[in-house]
Amino acid sequence: MLTVIKLIWVSYLLFLVGSQDSNSIAQGQFLSIQTKPDPDDSAASARWLLSLNSWGVLNTISTDLDGAPFGNVVSFSDGPPNEGSGIPYFYLTTLDPTARNALKDERASFTVSEYPLGTCGNLDPENPACSKITLTGKLKLVDDSKEAEFARISLFSKHSEMKGWPEGHNFQVFKLEIEDIFLIDWYGGPKPLSVDEYLHPKTSSLGFIV
Amino acid sequence: MLTVIKLIWVSYLLFLVGSQDSNSIAQGQFLSIQTKPDPDDSAASARWLLSLNSWGVLNTISTDLDGAPFGNVVSFSDGPPNEGSGIPYFYLTTLDPTARNALKDERASFTVSEYPLGTCGNLDPENPACSKITLTGKLKLVDDSKEAEFARISLFSKHSEMKGWPEGHNFQVFKLEIEDIFLIDWYGGPKPLSVDEYLHPKTSSLGFIV
Numbered sequence: 001m002l003t004v005i006k007l008i009w010v011s012y013l014l015f016l017v018g019s020q021d022s023n024s025i026a027q028g029q030f031l032s033i034q035t036k037p038d039p040d041d042s043a044a045s046a047r048w049l050l051s052l053n054s055w056g057v058l059n060t061i062s063t064d065l066d067g068a069p070f071g072n073v074v075s076f077s078d079g080p081p082n083e084g085s086g087i088p089y090f091y092l093t094t095l096d097p098t099a100r101n102a103l104k105d106e107r108a109s110f111t112v113s114e115y116p117l118g119t120c121g122n123l124d125p126e127n128p129a130c131s132k133i134t135l136t137g138k139l140k141l142v143d144d145s146k147e148a149e150f151a152r153i154s155l156f157s158k159h160s161e162m163k164g165w166p167e168g169h170n171f172q173v174f175k176l177e178i179e180d181i182f183l184i185d186w187y188g189g190p191k192p193l194s195v196d197e198y199l200h201p202k203t204s205s206l207g208f209i210v
Numbered sequence: 211m212l213t214v215i216k217l218i219w220v221s222y223l224l225f226l227v228g229s230q231d232s233n234s235i236a237q238g239q240f241l242s243i244q245t246k247p248d249p250d251d252s253a254a255s256a257r258w259l260l261s262l263n264s265w266g267v268l269n270t271i272s273t274d275l276d277g278a279p280f281g282n283v284v285s286f287s288d289g290p291p292n293e294g295s296g297i298p299y300f301y302l303t304t305l306d307p308t309a310r311n312a313l314k315d316e317r318a319s320f321t322v323s324e325y326p327l328g329t330c331g332n333l334d335p336e337n338p339a340c341s342k343i344t345l346t347g348k349l350k351l352v353d354d355s356k357e358a359e360f361a362r363i364s365l366f367s368k369h370s371e372m373k374g375w376p377e378g379h380n381f382q383v384f385k386l387e388i389e390d391i392f393l394i395d396w397y398g399g400p401k402p403l404s405v406d407e408y409l410h411p412k413t414s415s416l417g418f419i420v
Contacts, residue, residue, distance in 0.1 A: 055335035057267035057321045059279035065346050065390055069269035069279030071321035072392075073342035075335050091336075095399065097392070111267045111281035116326050124371045125265035125285050126301070132283035136275050161334045180275055182282075182307070189305065 029200045032082035036119050039186035042193040043201035046183050049112055049133050051084030054158055056112035058090065060101035060139060072098040076110070077154040086199050088135065088176050089142070089151035091162050093169040102174065108139035110176050131185040135178045142173040151175065239410045242292035246329050249396035252403040253411035256393050259322055259343050261294030264368055266322035268300060270311035270349060282308040286320070287364040296409050298345065298386050299352070299361035301372050303379040312384065318349035320386050341395040345388045352383040361385065
């Protein structure tokens with residue numbers, strides 16, 4: 001099976017975002033998983049997919065299209081590089097339908113694939129061993145100033161051009177409050193993975209306890 | 211602006227799928243656009259995104275998750291290589307929630323990005339000049355045998371491993387019947403593009419008439 005998992009507890013974010021406890025800001029336990037985890041470790045697989053990907057498809061209920069599910073390509077970040085929190089943050093404008101939809105109906109999901117990471121080898125993008133994850137929950141405007149600051153640090157560190165996006169477009173920070181996790185990272189159907197296991201993975205299962 | 215558009219009318223598919231008129235099978239006009247079109251040509255941009263991509267996110271209304279919009283990574287094909295029809299076909303099993311959802315509520319959308327094609331240069335995936343498209347409509351099981359045959363040829367020619375997927379999983383051909391098109395391929399908001407313009411683009415606008 002796949003090997004070598006690195007786990008790094010991050011403390012300097014506490015400095016960046018002030019004295020507030022980091023988990024109370026971003027909710028998820030900070031960690032870094034650089035190498036594809038063993039697929040038996042669902043939490044590690046899921047967190048790896050989120051921390052290494054830079055974009056995905058954010059789904060909302062369309063107010064313009066009779067309640068249809070509306071997917072939209074967006075950039076995201078769950079933390080600064082190597083310090084993923086597991087929570088996807090977005091930088092959206094209501095000039096785009098996704099933010100408008102969410103402000104009327106928070107139900108949403110966010111989907112990312114392993115395929116663009118280049119680690120699927122010759123596998124087809126739909127092959128279960130080429131991982132994919134869909135986080136379902138509520139897409140919310142981040143109105144807490146500390147969390148918004150953490151989110152902007154997370155987003156701008158992975159998407160440098162965002163800082164320069166037009167002020168007049170009024171980009172705002174949103175996040176997905178996760179309620180359900182659909183993870184496929186091997187054959188045999190979706191892996192059972194609770195939100196708590198995802199946000200606070202057992203460090204022993206990651207093979208490295210700090 | 212971007213240059214060189216090649217358009218090829220395809221006739222041998224008529225042979226492959228029998229004597230039925232090709233447009234009546236796949237609905238869309240067959241064409242091939244290998245090079246990124248001028249973003250002013252919305253139809254060409256949209257068809258290029260569909261014909262060159264191999265995967266995207268297919269969104270349905272979740273029956274398991276209280277009607278939430280549920281995105282899922284899937285492989286697709288809109289035709290054999292260089293012969294895109296514009297209609298995305300999928301190979302799905304009801305072991306997966308997406309097909310189950312669609313059989314209960316056909317409302318769906320399908321989202322693809324230019325980013326994985328590698329033609330966005332240094333642009334962020336959310337930058338409007340890095341194209342993205344969302345086709346909204348109804349996700350339907352393809353029960354016409356001629357169209358299903360065309361779809362399988364289209365899918366298997368781009369996804370060779372599909373042929374060997376487990377028979378017991380009962381994979382079936384689905385397609386998105388497109389009702390609305392959301393295309394971003396440049397600055398200035400979504401491009402107006404009707405389904406008819408998308409399925410039957412003006413060849414003169416593609417710069418090459420066969």
